[in-house]
Amino acid sequence: MIVEQFLRWLTTASAEERAGAARPLVRACLHAGLEGPDRDTLEAIMMVYLDDGEACVRKALAEALAADPAAPHPVVLTLAQDEPAIAAAVVAASPVLLDAELVDLVAGGSLPVQIAAAAREGVSPGLAAAIAEVGEPAALVTLLGNHGAAIPVFSLKRIVERAGDDTDVLEALLERPGVPIGIRQSLLERLAVACHDLVLMRSTLREDRVEAILREAKDKATLALAAGARDEELRPLAEHLRETGQLTTLLLIRAACTGNIRFLREALAILSGVPPHRVSALLSDRREGGFRALYRKAGMPGRVYPAFRAAIEVNRDLAGGDGPVDTHAFARRVIDRILQQTGTADPEVADLIVILRRFSAEAARDGARRLVAETLQQPAALPGPEGDGLEDLAEAALAEEMGVDPEGLDAAADLAVPPFPANRGEADGGRPAADEARAATFEPEATEPAACAGDDLGSVDEIGPDEAEGVAPADGGNRRAA
Template identity: 45%
Template sequence: MIVRQFLFWLRSAPAGERAEATGALARAYLYADLSDDDLAAAEGAMTMLLDDPSPLVRSALAEVLAPSEYAPASVIYALAADQPEIASMVLERSPLLVDADLVDAVATQGKQAQCAIARRALLPRSVSAAIAEVGTAEACLELLENQDAEIASFSIDRIVERFGHLAPIREVLLAGEGLSVATRQALVAKLSETLASFVVARDWLSEDRARRVVKEACEKATVALAAQTATEEVRPLIRHLRESGQLTAGLVLRALLSGNVTMFEEALADLSGVPLSRVSRLVHDGRSAGFRALYDKAGLPASAYPAFREAIATMQEDGFLGDIAGSARLKRRMIERVLTRCAGTDAAEIAPLLMLLRRFATEAAREEARMFCEDLVEGALPEPERRMIAA
């Protein structure tokens, strides 16, 4: 038998030649017209080669057998538990490994094995979920870049929770389609946290100031995101903000002062448990008693109520409803009216609220000035250059 001769030869052959011959043996097992006795002998020889001291031999075996559904299962399972370079070939390509095998490998093996599994074609949701839960950042990035992988939305959220602070993860997620608005907002929040930590670590700002700056920037981005979101997706965004502790009175007030009535009403409905239709009526009918009861039921701070009351009154008087773009930015004139109307209230009681409103007014003024200057410069440009900037 040729296999018997091969085994005798193996005893004295150098590693490189053993590896080459092992590859030839594996190909013969898969593709040659061997008798049943020769097939059994070849399988026994490959099983014996699993104990070869040279990784070159086991690597040659894995390279040939990995993609085949006719490879000996026992050999494939052994190679899948070999050193990372060898196991990765099998974990990435073998059709003999079932979902449970892959999930177990994700949990028990290292980064290289996890990355190999993440690159598999037609990766099922269960394995993707395992990678999202315990995989390294590199493995999660490979998973997100795998166009054939099935990834559930909760797995995406878990990756954002674990690695949303990493730029490559954010870039891949934001470049894709179908990402929920709640997940996009979570990425914004992760970026804000990362920037705050970076600034504090460099000692550019004190920790309190850095946290406040990035918090306000995150809230600004959140309102802008909500303004560009379909109405039916605003409630899931609000729910995410509440569950993550971001649905603060400051954010709700910012939405109102930006003219984003949809976000404001959805927030009140979610916080109070009152149906949205009734919330909308209470906001728009002008009766302060009904709105105050709704406000209290939503659990918003009593000290901030004057700003909400005056903002709604101003909105009703002047119609600050805005379009999609307008409802993403604070409205300076509206804020200034609210500040003027709140000035008669006990200053000591609402001092923090007045400070917040002044910051809002400053932000709105700067945004207004920036837009004015951009329009001024664009208007002075020749028509071809204006078209280039617009593009």
């Protein structure tokens, strides 16, 4: 009798009244302990609600059933295929929908449905893969921000391929914990491409110059990523760079000459096929023969060998291992070591010296920025009781930083020689412009492994220090044969 009265009431009630009755109907059907014909009758009434012409009535039913594990599956599935706002309510929370059904809904659904699926409390790898494959950027951002979503690595790569240019997706990828380091580095590549197009549109620089600038910026960012990576992340990063053609000679020179020996070790292990622990032993060995043979087996170009040798020696002298080292001081010592071993007149290393000086200048600028940032974070110093001016305060701060007496600053300034002149062609005594041009267009060689006859890389007797083909002796050719 009550059911009959309710059905008659539905034919005359307003849309607002019918929507308001949805939740009591659900409670009566699912949680009043009804069984048999009475429950079937109430479920039939819910099916009648699905045919209601007013969206607000169907949405009220969807919201009432959304999170209920006892909700009738046919009703929920029908609501999930309704208008986007109605479907999103059940897709976001209903536990009765199967993963396969959710995948179909995402594939054929609208953006609200995709976002609702991405925001579910627990997103399975299959559903995450579906969203990564067909989801719009807003749905991908929601998925990446959902820490309860189990996103496979291949789906993260697919997101980068499909929407890596979207700034919101890029930010969500960078903020999501647990993203593999190789994928994070690939974001740098996508960012470099975007910057390339932007700079070309707004700059008067030649395209090749823009490409060189962006390549160096990307290499710096990659090595910064490597410097902050855990030991177990370095090998996947080096493998990713090799697979994508980014493990270049210039990148490895930068790594070596800025003290990033941990990354260099993993890169050499991959290129040479020598186990990392064996590479570590060779880098720590003061005898030159083992490292020279390792260098040859990695397929590295011979003319840049002095840079790697000097970097490893400086690393042993300064840190004795993988500890943090000031990159500017490290790069300067590497340059000085190369000049001592080869001489400034050696044409084989002229462009290499220019490159290393550029690395050192970059490190100096980075160090200056870091010093300014750290200084500004400290409490502001107030003038003393005698009314010291800003110049005196600046002089005292500089003297403290340099570790000298403030009165000696003037004398020190008279003796100081700037290591990086603004116009190197003039400051270096008329150095030919051709050297600068050759260094500016220095193309890194792709590092491919080369065959090596010797297996025991640590044996100086079996593989002499000067037997590596194409590797110039570090002393400019004056080394006696062993």
